[in-house]
Amino acid sequence: MDARRIASRIAAARRALTAPLPMRITNGLAMVSLVLSSFDLLRLCSDRDRHLRFPLGGREFTTVVCQLGSVIYLLSLFGVPFAQSEAPPASGDGDADSRRWPAAVAPSPMPDGPDDGDEEIVAAVVSGALPSHRLESQLKDCRRAARLRREALRRITGRGVEGLPFDGMDYQAILGQCCEMPVGYVQLPVGVAGPLLLDGRQYHVPMATTEGCLVASVNRGCRAIAASGGAGSVLLRDAMSRAPAIKLPSAKRAAELKMFVEAPSNFQALAAVFNKSSRFGRLQGIQCALAGRNLYMRFTCSTGDAMGMNMMSKGVENVLGYLLNNFQDMDVISISGNYCSDKKPTAVNWIEGRGKSVVCEATIKGSVVQSVLKTTVEKLVELNIVKNLSGSAVAGALGGFNAHASNIVTALFIATGQDPAQNVESSQCITMLEAVNDGNDLHISVTMPSIEVGTIGGGTCLASQSACLNLLGVKGSNHDSPGANAKLLATIVAGSVLAGELSLLAALAAGQLVKSHMKYNRSSKDVAKAAS
Numbered sequence: 001m002d003a004r005r006i007a008s009r010i011a012a013a014r015r016a017l018t019a020p021l022p023m024r025i026t027n028g029l030a031m032v033s034l035v036l037s038s039f040d041l042l043r044l045c046s047d048r049d050r051h052l053r054f055p056l057g058g059r060e061f062t063t064v065v066c067q068l069g070s071v072i073y074l075l076s077l078f079g080v081p082f083a084q085s086e087a088p089p090a091s092g093d094g095d096a097d098s099r100r101w102p103a104a105v106a107p108s109p110m111p112d113g114p115d116d117g118d119e120e121i122v123a124a125v126v127s128g129a130l131p132s133h134r135l136e137s138q139l140k141d142c143r144r145a146a147r148l149r150r151e152a153l154r155r156i157t158g159r160g161v162e163g164l165p166f167d168g169m170d171y172q173a174i175l176g177q178c179c180e181m182p183v184g185y186v187q188l189p190v191g192v193a194g195p196l197l198l199d200g201r202q203y204h205v206p207m208a209t210t211e212g213c214l215v216a217s218v219n220r221g222c223r224a225i226a227a228s229g230g231a232g233s234v235l236l237r238d239a240m241s242r243a244p245a246i247k248l249p250s251a252k253r254a255a256e257l258k259m260f261v262e263a264p265s266n267f268q269a270l271a272a273v274f275n276k277s278s279r280f281g282r283l284q285g286i287q288c289a290l291a292g293r294n295l296y297m298r299f300t301c302s303t304g305d306a307m308g309m310n311m312m313s314k315g316v317e318n319v320l321g322y323l324l325n326n327f328q329d330m331d332v333i334s335i336s337g338n339y340c341s342d343k344k345p346t347a348v349n350w351i352e353g354r355g356k357s358v359v360c361e362a363t364i365k366g367s368v369v370q371s372v373l374k375t376t377v378e379k380l381v382e383l384n385i386v387k388n389l390s391g392s393a394v395a396g397a398l399g400g401f402n403a404h405a406s407n408i409v410t411a412l413f414i415a416t417g418q419d420p421a422q423n424v425e426s427s428q429c430i431t432m433l434e435a436v437n438d439g440n441d442l443h444i445s446v447t448m449p450s451i452e453v454g455t456i457g458g459g460t461c462l463a464s465q466s467a468c469l470n471l472l473g474v475k476g477s478n479h480d481s482p483g484a485n486a487k488l489l490a491t492i493v494a495g496s497v498l499a500g501e502l503s504l505l506a507a508l509a510a511g512q513l514v515k516s517h518m519k520y521n522r523s524s525k526d527v528a529k530a531a532s
Contacts, residue, residue, distance in 0.1 A: 026073075030069075030070045030073045031070070033066045033067075033069065033070040034066075034067065034070035034071065036066070037063050037064075037066040037067040037070065038067065040063045041063055041064075041067060044060065044063070118148060118151075121135075121139075121148050122148050122151050122152050122155070125148065125149065125152035126152050126155050126156055132149050132152065132181055133180065133181050135148060135149055135181075136175060142171035142172045142174075142175050143171045143172070145171070146166070146169075146171045146182045146183055146184070147166065149181060149182075149183050150166065150183040150184065153183055161183065161184065164183065164184040164185075164186070165184055165185055165186075165187060166183075166184045168185075169182070169184070169185045170462075170463060173461055173462065173463075174462070177458070177461055178458065178459055178461070178462065188208045188209075188210065188414065189208070189209070189210065190206050190207065190208045190415055190464075190468065191206075191207050191209065191214075191215035192204050192205065192206055192207070192215070192471075193205045193207060193215050193218040193219040193222055193496070193499070194219065194222045195222060195226065196222045196225065196226075196231075196492070196495050196496060196499060197222070197225060197226040197229075197230035197231065198230060198231050198232070198233060198360075198491065198492065198495040199230075199231075199232055199233055199491070200230065202226075203472055203473075203492055203495070204471060204472075205218065205222070205412065205472070205492065205496050206412070206415040206416070206468040206471055206472070207408070207411035207412060207415055207496075208411055208414040208415040209407075209410075209411040209414075211407065214407055214408075214411060214500075215411075217500060217503040217504055217507065218408060218496060218499050218500045218503065219499075220372065220373075220499075220503045220506075221498070221499030221500055221501070221502040221503035222499045223372055224364055224368050224369075224372045224373055224499075224502060224503070224506075225362050225364070225498070225499055225502070227365070227368045227372060228362060228363060228364045228365045228368050229362075229363070230362065231360055231361060231362035231495050231498055231499075232360070232361055232362070233358060233359065233360040233361075233491040233494055233495060234358070234359045234360075235356060235357070235358055235487055235490065235491060236353070236357040236358065236359060236449075237353050237356070237357040237449075238302050238355075238356050238357075238483065238487060239284050239285075239300040239301065239302065239353065239354070239355070240300065240301060240302075240303050240307070240308040240309065240311075240312050240354065240355055240452070241298055241299060241300045241312070241340050241341075241352075241354050242298075242299050242309070242312035242313055242315075242316050242335070242336065242340050243296050243297060243298040243299065243336065243337050243338070243339035243340045243341070244296075244297055244316055244320060244332060244333075244334060244335050244336065244337055245294060245295075245296055245332075245333040245334045245336075245337025245338075245339075246294070246295045246296075246297065246320075246330050246331065246332055246333065246337075247293060247294050247295075247330070247331045247333050248293050248295065248327070248329060248330050248331070249293065249329050250293055251290065251292055251293045253293070253327075253329065254290055254292075254293050254294065254295040255290065256327075257295055257323070257327050257330060258288040258290060258295055258297075260323075260326070260327075261286050261288055261297055261323070262286060262287075262288055267283075267285075267286075269322075270283065270286065270319055270322070271283040273318050273319050273322045274299070274301065274315040274316070274318055274319050275315070276315075276318060277311065277314040277315040277317075277318050278303075278304075278311045278314065278315065279304075280302070280303060280304030280305075280306070280311070280482055280483070281301050281302070281303055281304075281308065281311040281312070281314075281315050282301055282302050283299065283300075283301045283315065284300045284301050284302065285299075285300050286298065286299050286300075287300070287352070289339060294333075294337075296337045296339035298339050298340065298348070298352075299312065299315070299316050299319070301315060302483060303454070303483075303486075304477065304482040304483045304486070305454060305455045305456050305476070305477040305478060305482060305483055305484075305485045305486045306454045306456050306457045306486070307355070307418070307419065307422075307452055307453060307454030307457065307458065307486070308454065309342070310457075313335055313336075316335060317335065320332055340354070341354070341425070342422070342425075343421045343422055343424050343425065344424060344425070345398045345399060345400075345424055345425060345428065346398070346425070347398060349399070349425045349428060349449065349450045350398060350399040350428050350449060350450070351449075352449075353449035353450055354425060354449070354450040354452060355425075355426070355450055355451050355452035355453065355490070356451040356452070356453065356486070356487060356490035356491075357448070357449040357450070357451070358447075358448050358451055358490050358491055358493075358494040359445060359446070359447045359448075359494070360445065360446050360448075360491065360494040360495050360497070360498045361443065361444065361445035361446075361498070362443075362444055362445075362498060362502075363436060363437075363441055363442070363443050363444075364441060364442040364443075364444060364502065365441055366437075366440040366441050366442070369441075369442055369506075373502070373503070373506035373510075374506065374510045374512065375506045375509040375510045376509075377435050377439065377440070377441065377442045378435065378439070379509040379510075380433055380442060380505055380506065380509050381433050381434065381435050381442070383505055383508060383509045384431060384432070384433040384505060385433075387403070387505075387508070388401050388402055388403060388430075388431050388505075389401055398428075399425075399427075399428025399429065399430075399449075399450075400427075400428070400429075401429070401430040401431065402427075402429040402430065402431040402446065402497075402501060403431065403500075403501050403504045403505055403508075404500060404501070404504055405427045405428075405429035405431075405446070405448070405497045405500070405501065406423055406427035407500060408493070408496050408497045408499075408500040409423050409426050409427045409451075409493060409497065410423045410427075412492075412493055412496060413426070413453075415465065415468045416453075416460065416465055416468045416469050416472070416489065417458060417459030417460035417461070417462055417465030417466070417468075417469070418452075418453055418454070418458070418459065418460075419452070419458060419459075422452045425450040425452065426448070426450055426451045426452050426453075426493070427448075428448065428449060428450050429446050429447065429448045429497060430446070430447050431444070431445070431446050431501045431505075432444070432445045432446075432447070433505070444498065444501070444502055445498070446494055446497050446498045446501060448493075448494050448497065451490040451493055451494065453486055453489045453490050453493065454486050454489075455469055455474050455475065455476060455477065455478075455485040455486050455489055456476055456477050460475075460476075469489075472488075472489065472492055473488075474486075474488050474489045474492075
């Protein structure tokens with residue numbers, strides 16, 4: 001046992017000796033004292049040979065004092081709802097105060113009221129004797145763990161989190177699923193755009209955002225699409241990827257492993273090993289790249305209605321274990337070698353795709369362009385070339401040939417419980433505009449090769465996000481056709497991006513962007529004063 005651990009235990013023992021008794025122990029002692037003294041008094045009074053004399057003898061005096069003390073203490077519990085048995089001293093004894101309350105912050109009423117032992121637990125977290133991340137496993141009550149962690153945080157930092165909501169969250173549901181060491185949740189407004197008329201069906205699109213104009217803009221785009229007959233979508237590919245990094249003794253040896261993995265004759269054996277990891281994960285292919293003696297193997301597979309990263313990782317681990325039988329000199333550096341590529345803008349995702357690859361298109365009537373979008377077909381086509389294509393090329397964009405695809409993707413991802421960080425590759429998009437029908441109408445399309453979504457797992461289990469998925473008709477897994485819900489969600493994302501691109505480009509072409517933001521995104525109301 002090291003010196004640091006010994007010192008920690010000595011400090012914990014010292015705190016236990018100097019701390020007041022817990023309230024449940026003092027209550028028990030008072031009850032025992034009351035019962036024993038009552039029995040003794042009854043016995044003394046029933047003894048006819050023993051006469052009561054004053055002054056009282058030692059035994060009688062002790063019995064009466066215990067009786068009165070117990071009665072007074074127990075009556076005080078009825079007069080004061082929560083006895084402050086561990087409240088810091090009211091006097092100015094700075095040393096004693098600092099020993100009892102390390103953060104020098106007095107306790108305050110906690111949500112739901114304190115339970116027996118709460119103060120001891122909070123003090124242990126503040127002192128470091130009980131790590132915050134162990135509260136759930138120690139208490140077996142996720143809500144109570146979050147409440148006590150919140151109070152410990154207040155005492156440690158000296159800053160309250162009163163504006164951070166606590167009630168209304170199912171803390172049991174997020175355990176091992178969404179978030180560790182929770183203390184509350186963040187409120188985010190959700191707006192609904194639409195209806196979006198896509199592939200002959202209408203969808204009301206939930207968007208969680210704090211950017212004024214965004215929902216209104218997408219809503220206008222939906223109106224223009226619906227007035228022109230709706231949009232259509234095509235799902236080109238459904239393939240999540242994971243690429244481990246492998247090091248071998250030489251580049252020659254790495255090339256041998258590459259040829260073995262990519263050989264068509266070996267694919268069925270590798271697929272059989274991979275597919276054992278899941279009922280829904282099915283290996284589609286393995287693409288390799290070399291960098292010296294390092295080999296990067298990019299596995300792709302379908303993942304049903306899940307986004308599929310965990311499914312992919314388990315399957316890849318199975319295959320790596322199988323390959324070790326023939327290539328015992330291979331060294332697995334990492335299950336992810338960035339050739340996947342997750343949460344980074346990369347050319348491999350832009351070219352090969354990752355997750356769902358979707359194209360969405362619509363033909364907007366010239367009359368709708370003028371009446372709803374307040375501009376012309378010619379201006380929109382020119383703006384798209386100069387801004388989205390040429391301007392993005394000058395900037396060196398990688399998959400960023402669009403006006404604001406990430407705006408819509410992020411808002412939809414947060415509302416439906418997706419991983420917001422995967423907005424990075426999911427927002428890769430090229431927007432194309434052309435004049436059709438002798439220049440009278442406008443054809444618009446968005447091509448998005450890496451939309452990474454799922455309708456089960458992760459944040460989709462939360463009540464709010466589950467409600468948004470239900471609004472779109474894609475909640476949970478599709479038992480009749482596994483993967484159908486996730487595919488449909490990907491097309492809805494692309495359709496919403498199409499509407500957002502159309503509306504923003506129209507606002508820019510008409511010179512209305514600044515005016516719109518001043519109207520919807522620059523409220524003069526004092527929000528802080530209104531909230532108070």
